Structure formats: C-alpha cells, structure tokens
Amino acid sequence: MKNPYDVLRNIVLTEQTTELAQKQHQYTFRVDGRVNKVEIAAAVEAAYNVKVAHVNTQVVKGKLRRRGRSVGRTSDWKKAVVVLAPGYTIDFGA
Numbered sequence: 800m801k802n803p804y805d806v807l808r809n810i811v812l813t814e815q816t817t818e819l820a821q822k823q824h825q826y827t828f829r830v831d832g833r834v835n836k837v838e839i840a841a842a843v844e845a846a847y848n849v850k851v852a853h854v855n856t857q858v859v860k861g862k863l864r865r866r867g868r869s870v871g872r873t874s875d876w877k878k879a880v881v882v883l884a885p886g887y888t889i890d891f892g893a
Contacts, residue, residue, distance in 0.1 A: 803842035806834050810891065811878065824883045832858070832877040839879045850884040 811827040819825040830839055840851040857880075861873035883889070 801834075801838065801842070803846035806831055806838055806842035807846060808876075812891075819880075820889070824885075824888060826881050826883070826889055828879045828881065830856075830877050830879045832875070834877075836879075839881065843881050847889050849887040849889060852882045852884045854882070855880045 808829040808831065811829055816825075816827040819827070826843075828839070828843070834842075836854040836856060839854050839856070843849065843851050857878045859876050859878050861875045864871050864873060
C-alpha cells in the first residue's frame with residue numbers, strides 16, 4: 800500500500816467545502832493525479848481512522864495567467880470529494 804500522504808496532497812478548505820463537511824460529511828482533497836477512487840478511499844481511511852462510503856473525483860483544468868505580455872497556464876490537478884459513512888467525521892483542528 801502507498802503512503803496515504805503520497806496520495807493525499809492537501810485538504811481543500813473553502814467556505815463551500817467547509818459547509819459540505821459540516822452538513823453532509825463530505826471532505827474535499829487535492830490528490831495525486833495518477834490514483835484511482837479505491838486508492839483514495841484507502842488513503843483517507845488509513846490517515847484519519849474513518850470509514851469511507853464513496854469517492855467522487857474530478858480533474859480541475861488549469862487557468863490562463865498573464866504576467867505582462869507573457870501568458871502562462873497553471874497546472875491541472877485532481878480533486879476528490881470523499882463521503883464518509885454515517886457517524887464518522889474528520890476534525891482538522893481550529
């Protein structure tokens with residue numbers, strides 16, 4: 800098994816994801832682009848001692864950015880929304 804922190808890059812904390820976590824027990828992670836849903840679920844279960852109900856993934860396309868005359872592009876990244884089984888929560892501290 801891979802190290803869970805090689806799969807999970809970081810947690811996505813925005814107003815929308817915080818509300819999803821509080822009301823529906825859905826947590827959003829930025830993950831390695833090469834992993835699948837089974838590996839993501841196993842990594843979350845190992846890292847946070849919770850039971851995962853299911854995982855939804857999405858590839859977020861990079862945006863165009865300008866610095867004066869030069870135009871660049873940010874990297875694409877993979878987002879995973881993890882739904883926990885009833886009775887489980889993840890506490891990220893305050």
